[in-house]
Amino acid sequence: MREITEPVALCLPDGRLNPGAVGWSRRPLHDTALKGWGRTKRWEYWCVMTEGALVALTVSDLDFIGVNGIYFAADGLPPVTSEAIAPFGLGTRLPASLGGRAASRLPRIEIVDGADEIALRSQGKIEVDLTVRRPAGHETLNVVVPWSERRFQFTSKQTALPATGTVRTGGREYVFGADSWAVLDHGRGRWPRDMVWNWGAASGRTGGHVVGLQFGGKWTAGTGMTENALCVDGRITAIPRELTWSYDAADEHAPWTITGPGVDVVFTPFHRRAVDVNALLLRNRTVQQFGRYSGVIEPSPGERVTVDGLRGWAEEVTMRW
Numbered sequence: 001m002r003e004i005t006e007p008v009a010l011c012l013p014d015g016r017l018n019p020g021a022v023g024w025s026r027r028p029l030h031d032t033a034l035k036g037w038g039r040t041k042r043w044e045y046w047c048v049m050t051e052g053a054l055v056a057l058t059v060s061d062l063d064f065i066g067v068n069g070i071y072f073a074a075d076g077l078p079p080v081t082s083e084a085i086a087p088f089g090l091g092t093r094l095p096a097s098l099g100g101r102a103a104s105r106l107p108r109i110e111i112v113d114g115a116d117e118i119a120l121r122s123q124g125k126i127e128v129d130l131t132v133r134r135p136a137g138h139e140t141l142n143v144v145v146p147w148s149e150r151r152f153q154f155t156s157k158q159t160a161l162p163a164t165g166t167v168r169t170g171g172r173e174y175v176f177g178a179d180s181w182a183v184l185d186h187g188r189g190r191w192p193r194d195m196v197w198n199w200g201a202a203s204g205r206t207g208g209h210v211v212g213l214q215f216g217g218k219w220t221a222g223t224g225m226t227e228n229a230l231c232v233d234g235r236i237t238a239i240p241r242e243l244t245w246s247y248d249a250a251d252e253h254a255p256w257t258i259t260g261p262g263v264d265v266v267f268t269p270f271h272r273r274a275v276d277v278n279a280l281l282l283r284n285r286t287v288q289q290f291g292r293y294s295g296v297i298e299p300s301p302g303e304r305v306t307v308d309g310l311r312g313w314a315e316e317v318t319m320r321w
Helices: none
Strands: 040-050 053-061 065-074 080-087 100-104 108-113 117-123 127-133 141-146 152-169 172-176 181-190 194-206 209-217 228-232 235-239 244-246 256-260 263-279 282-300 303-320
Touching: 040 117, 040 127, 040 303, 053 100, 053 108, 053 127, 053 172, 065 263, 065 282, 117 152, 117 181, 152 194, 152 209, 152 228, 181 194, 194 282, 209 282, 209 303, 228 282, 235 282, 263 303
Parallel strands: none
Antiparallel strands: 040 053, 040 181, 053 065, 065 080, 100 108, 108 117, 117 127, 127 152, 141 152, 152 172, 152 181, 194 209, 194 303, 209 228, 228 235, 244 256, 256 263, 263 282, 282 303
16 A cells, blocks of 8 residues: 555545545545535544443434434443434534534534544533543554545544543433543545445553554455554554454354454454444444454564453444445
8 A cells, every 4th residue: 555645635626536645644634625416425433432431423424314423331321322314414514624623413513623632522412521632643544445536435543542521421420531542433435335344443551552453344345455554652554455354243242353464353342232224315234342352463573562451342334325
């Protein structure tokens, strides 16, 4: 995979993919302003995990529909959700490129990305008040995946970002303290109608390091690009080959294994989230398992880092959109 080191536009003036944009970078360098309508997908997904609790916020505009929501889960309690579908994305705001303000009217979510700090806020049934930090020099994985000149995706996957704050719901307050970690999935692109993907991520301190795991599968196959990377103490190692996933999505207790160059990990789930949405033009089946990763990674030849109980998730998504 080619590493991009200078700012570049994702699209040509006519909306086709800019061939010079295909590659990956250690920080966001792509101008992802997309012109026109049709198969255009934009979203911000943040998930913050701490010991005993997690919260995820989604603001998305899929051209013909906006899908926005908050998901909260804590040990020993049923999960709490606040979700809404917005026809044609009404009431949903997303910046053209990474940074700035994203917001939804229902549920009321606001994400303000100020580069060094990101504010995650929501009101209503689930009240989120979290601050995420990007440490100075912290590297991220930013990739353009090309299916064709008319179908392509820019994704910024950002792991191992420290977070602090509170979540309030059901008359209780949950504190996200020093051992809380955030992951961002920022997406801008034009997609095929049908797609299946795997995604796995994890963040935290393990083996004497701050580690972020970022794994993807299926959707990048055959494009020459991957979204696989290791972040160790703020330094990204991109993995240019597909990884091997082995799992049984129907068994909520079964471990998942992910192996490949520099990666040999087992994911053991402790909480399952299943989504089955059929809303006219949108069909989404998701199995998202939250749990812990253990094993060994090699961010560089001969450098082995032990992964021991790193909190994160693994998922399988089937999408028609």
